[in-house]
Amino acid sequence: MKDNSLYRLGGIAAILVGISYLVISITGILIPPSLGGMPDLQSPFMYWEANKTLLLTQWWAMLIGAIFALAAIPAISATVQHLNEGWVRWTTTLAILAFVVVILDNYWAIVYTDARAQAYITGAEAVRATLTVPGAPQWIDVQGWLANGAVGLWLLVCSVLALRYQVWHKGLAYLWIFGAFAYFIGLASAIIPDFLLSGAGVVISGLGAILGPIGYGWMGIHLRRIGAY
DSSP states (O other), rough: OOOHHHHHHHHHHHHHHHHHHHHHHHHHHHHHGGGSSOTTTTTHHHHHHHHHHHHHHHHHHHHHHHHHHHHHHHHHHHTTGGGOOHHHHHHHHHHHHHHHHHHHHHHHHHHHHHOOOOOHHHHHHHHHHTTTTTTSSSSSSSSSSSIIIIHHHHHHHHHHHHHHOOOOOOHHHHHHHHHHHHHHHHHHHEEEEEHTTTTHHHHHHHHHHHHHHHHHHHHHHHHHHHHHH
């Protein structure tokens, strides 16, 4: 008897990832521009108390969403792995690594930012300088080469294969191709901050924030249907 537990679990996980992306999108809109994107080194400390709830909500959503992504990724990849095992296996490994780093980065932020903010506000000038020196420990994946680049590449490989061999609904495949480019825009915006302010950057990033939850939710339903047979 065929074991479809991978698809059933992956389907539930993908839906929960979609919900986490919805929370991330909402908090991203509400968080002040000074704390969005690539903020200056002092911003997380200077504006911590006023935005603590929003920031913690976003970080928890990222952490929990990444945990569920670790269950969704193998199931999504399994739907297309037989079409090109080499590329799918490689990009799947990169995507899993990316979400593990997302978990670590956001756990670090949740646990340590409050203490660091208090030290910055109450500390001497030397303490402030130490906390905000470029390269001071904060994020592993600073520019998002994993969270945006690697995940985007995995999305692109899976969705192009799915579209070419018609193993997903065509609309879902196109949506995920668009999602891959939204991830790449996120990476480009981190490397070249002015790019986010361009017309293309704003439009694609905005659509990505809206369609991301839909894409993962739709994928979750698709996986659940596969698991039902």
